[in-house]
Amino acid sequence: MGFYDFLIQYWPRLLTGTGVTLAQFLLAAVIGIAISLCMGLMKLSQNALMRGAAVTYIEIFRGTSLVVQLYWIFFVLPLFGLTIEKFTAGYLAVGMNIGAYGAELVRGGILSVPKGQWEAALAINMSPAQRMRRIILPQALVSMLPPWGNLMIELLKGTALVSLISVADLMFEARQINASTFLSAQVFGAALVIYYVLARFLVTPFMRWLERHMARKLGRA
Amino acid sequence: MFDWKWDFTWEILPRLISATGNTLIAAGAGYVIAVVLGLMLALAQRTPSRAVTFTVREFVEFIRSTPLILQIFFVFYVGPQFGIRLSPWMSGMIAIGLHYACYLSEVYRGGIESVPKGQWEAAIALNMTTVQKYRRVIIPQAIPPALAGMGNYLVGIFKDTPMLSVIGVAELIHTANAIGSENYRFLEPYTMVGIIFLAISLPAAGLIRLFEGYVRRKLGL
Amino acid sequence: MLDKTGFPLEITGEDTPMVSFRKVNKSYGALTVLDDLDLDVAAGEMVSIIGPSGSGKTTVLRMLMTLERINGGVIYVDGKPLTHMPRGGQLVSANERHLRSRRADIGMCFQHFNLFPHMTALENCMEGPVQVLGLPKAEARDRSEELLELVGMIAKKDQHPSRLSGGQQQRVAIARALAMRPKVMLFDEVTSALDPEVIGEVTNVIRQLVSEHNLTMLMVTHQMGFARDISDRVCFFYGGRIEEQGPPTQLFGNPQRERTQQFLSAVREAV
Numbered sequence: 001m002g003f004y005d006f007l008i009q010y011w012p013r014l015l016t017g018t019g020v021t022l023a024q025f026l027l028a029a030v031i032g033i034a035i036s037l038c039m040g041l042m043k044l045s046q047n048a049l050m051r052g053a054a055v056t057y058i059e060i061f062r063g064t065s066l067v068v069q070l071y072w073i074f075f076v077l078p079l080f081g082l083t084i085e086k087f088t089a090g091y092l093a094v095g096m097n098i099g100a101y102g103a104e105l106v107r108g109g110i111l112s113v114p115k116g117q118w119e120a121a122l123a124i125n126m127s128p129a130q131r132m133r134r135i136i137l138p139q140a141l142v143s144m145l146p147p148w149g150n151l152m153i154e155l156l157k158g159t160a161l162v163s164l165i166s167v168a169d170l171m172f173e174a175r176q177i178n179a180s181t182f183l184s185a186q187v188f189g190a191a192l193v194i195y196y197v198l199a200r201f202l203v204t205p206f207m208r209w210l211e212r213h214m215a216r217k218l219g220r221a
Numbered sequence: 222m223f224d225w226k227w228d229f230t231w232e233i234l235p236r237l238i239s240a241t242g243n244t245l246i247a248a249g250a251g252y253v254i255a256v257v258l259g260l261m262l263a264l265a266q267r268t269p270s271r272a273v274t275f276t277v278r279e280f281v282e283f284i285r286s287t288p289l290i291l292q293i294f295f296v297f298y299v300g301p302q303f304g305i306r307l308s309p310w311m312s313g314m315i316a317i318g319l320h321y322a323c324y325l326s327e328v329y330r331g332g333i334e335s336v337p338k339g340q341w342e343a344a345i346a347l348n349m350t351t352v353q354k355y356r357r358v359i360i361p362q363a364i365p366p367a368l369a370g371m372g373n374y375l376v377g378i379f380k381d382t383p384m385l386s387v388i389g390v391a392e393l394i395h396t397a398n399a400i401g402s403e404n405y406r407f408l409e410p411y412t413m414v415g416i417i418f419l420a421i422s423l424p425a426a427g428l429i430r431l432f433e434g435y436v437r438r439k440l441g442l
Numbered sequence: 443m444l445d446k447t448g449f450p451l452e453i454t455g456e457d458t459p460m461v462s463f464r465k466v467n468k469s470y471g472a473l474t475v476l477d478d479l480d481l482d483v484a485a486g487e488m489v490s491i492i493g494p495s496g497s498g499k500t501t502v503l504r505m506l507m508t509l510e511r512i513n514g515g516v517i518y519v520d521g522k523p524l525t526h527m528p529r530g531g532q533l534v535s536a537n538e539r540h541l542r543s544r545r546a547d548i549g550m551c552f553q554h555f556n557l558f559p560h561m562t563a564l565e566n567c568m569e570g571p572v573q574v575l576g577l578p579k580a581e582a583r584d585r586s587e588e589l590l591e592l593v594g595m596i597a598k599k600d601q602h603p604s605r606l607s608g609g610q611q612q613r614v615a616i617a618r619a620l621a622m623r624p625k626v627m628l629f630d631e632v633t634s635a636l637d638p639e640v641i642g643e644v645t646n647v648i649r650q651l652v653s654e655h656n657l658t659m660l661m662v663t664h665q666m667g668f669a670r671d672i673s674d675r676v677c678f679f680y681g682g683r684i685e686e687q688g689p690p691t692q693l694f695g696n697p698q699r700e701r702t703q704q705f706l707s708a709v710r711e712a713v
């Protein structure tokens with residue numbers, strides 16, 4: 001079957017798969033960003049207990065594989081009475097994994113803000129929370145956005161693994177179609193192109209826009 | 222702890238350890254391919270031919286923005302459609318080697334670009350050929366700044382080997398899946414796999430940092 | 443024999459200059475850096491190039507080292523075209539192979555030394571002879587050690603550049619260039635990146651080269667006293683042309699052109 005005929009016949013399934021992939025991506029991104037901020041700040045905390053917790057989290061999630069984390073969350077957590085539906089388990093695992101990488105970016109971004117900024121914020125008598133939220137984080141954000149762009153691409157690619165626990169994302173649909181038709185080149189080729197288009201023409205331009213937007217907001221454009 | 226069975230853990234440990242061997246072989250072989258192929262991809266982007274540079278650049282971008290697991294399926298299933306049968310190991314090594322070659326080519330590129338312009342000029346002043354310039358002057362200086370990235374991707378490739386399980390490579394996760402479904406117990410195998418990953422990747426990261434320092438000293442940088 | 447644009451395919455005769463720029467032009471986009479430059483340097487001559495910043499001094503040396511392509515004219519070294527090669531009675535732009543065969547006559551020292559950081563002083567000097575000239579290691583080593591001796595760096599021959607001072611690095615760089623046995627040596631502000639107290643170690647080495655070796659040298663410098671002492675001729679560059687040239691006593695003692703006078707008095711005031 002030619003590629004065109006293939007697309008005519010199977011585009012609805014590829015499209016729903018893509019929809020699920022995007023949903024997984026967005027939900028995982030929300031979780032990942034929240035965890036990044038949380039763990040990144042904790043790792044910088046004065047409190048040794050907080051620091052220890054953050055380091056443990058980061059090392060565990062960066063030291064093991066996303067596939068392992070996914071299986072563990074989906075197959076093992078229920079044994080502790082924590083049954084998570086597969087759709088949720090999917091974006092949860094991907095988000096938690098990315099969060100560990102993002103935490104390092106947050107930490108690095110905060111550390112890159114010059115010391116004078118902390119001191120100036122202190123000098124106008126801001127509370128620690130105010131200093132962080134009003135002065136430090138906005139500047140840290142600008143400097144860490146470029147690596148976040150790469151991380152978001154990793155996140156998008158990471159969502160393909162949720163197919164391993166049968167979440168019906170693009171990867172999963174592609175495998176299903178392949179199993180029933182053996183049109184491997186067509187279906188996997190189409191899926192590759194879709195992922196590429198999402199990464200190159202959706203995620204990357206958005207992140208670039210965000211970079212520019214944030215830089216402008218800080219008057220650095 | 223909860224329902225943890227130690228005797229079962231001990232029973233499955235030998236199987237997991239031998240699977241660890243496979244995982245390490247897969248990671249090692251994939252890495253060797255990636256290191257060599259990545260260098261070729263990096264150098265291909267420095268040829269005077271715009272067309273070659275552009276094509277290679279776009280190819281690298283494409284591979285980097287699409288999921289490895291999908292590429293693994295692609296290599297494994299598309300071959301037979303055209304009469305080329307590749308074993309799971311073979312397909313896996315091609316896919317993972319190529320994927321990481323693209324990442325490493327970016328690392329090399331960064332390394333090469335970090336070599337000051339004066340070094341190129343000194344090499345010309347000594348009347349070196351292009352090959353001599355790269356081999357004697359540029360690459361030795363491009364390696365140290367690239368080492369951190371190269372090390373990260375060595376650990377990265379190791380953590381991505383579980384994806385090979387989907388085409389039947391008997392690495393750690395594949396073995397854990399098998400143990401789990403034979404015994405209807407997932408807690409121990411998945412947890413043990415996680416621990417094995419941690420036990421290898423954490424020290425590896427440390428060793429890589431030591432090695433980096435060693436190379437720097439050795440080159441007198 | 444002349445090619446159709448009027449440039450000789452080769453310069454022959456008794457007093458063939460070692461280096462000859464003929465109507466050389468160089469521009470970066472709209473900016474003309476060298477404007478129909480004519481400059482001959484005789485074999486064994488030491489020529490200093492002085493002039494204000496941006497006047498094209500470095501560019502002259504970089505073109506001669508073939509680090510930069512020229513936009514017009516021809517450069518000859520030892521009578522044979524460097525930037526061009528003869529093809530069927532015509533001079534055509536040189537290809538990489540031609541450049542490589544002609545570059546062997548030229549050596550260069552840079553403002554920022556550009557030593558190879560991953561090699562020791564001795565290895566830096568041996569690199570060209572072994573890799574490019576194909577000399578046996580032992581011979582290259584002897585030659586390099588001799589030159590390191592000459593520049594007073596033999597005691598530090600096994601040090602990497604990061605362990606050497608600027609003056610020491612520059613002396614190694616001179617030895618490295620000499621190890622290739624060039625006919626022409628180029629020095630581009632070799633003392634500008636150095637602390638004042640170590641400038642002397644480098645200038646002394648160059649002085650020694652001038653008095654004891656029959657090398658052709660082109661030197662860009664901001665040290666007027668040094669240029670006056672050791673040059674056979676001084677060229678004052680202004681706006682991509684040679685505004686004035688002559689023996690140092692004349693150019694420094696009795697400059698004819700107004701721009702030269704202005705430049706020299708400005709330099710004197712700054713000191």
Ligand SMILES: Nc1ncnc2c1ncn2[C@@H]1O[C@H](COP(=O)(O)OP(=O)(O)OP(=O)(O)O)[C@@H](O)[C@H]1O
Nearest residue numbers: 470473475493494495496497498499500501502662
């Ligand atoms: N790669 C380049 N691209 C564009 N312009 C250049 C480039 N290299 C040099 N120029 C310009 O060419 C002109 C001459 O430069 P050159 O380096 O020869 O000056 P110079 O006489 O050596 O000055 P200085 O005393 O500051 O070293 C300058 O105006 C410079 O800005």
Ligand SMILES: [Mg+2]
Nearest residue numbers: 499500501631
């Ligand atoms: Mg200059």
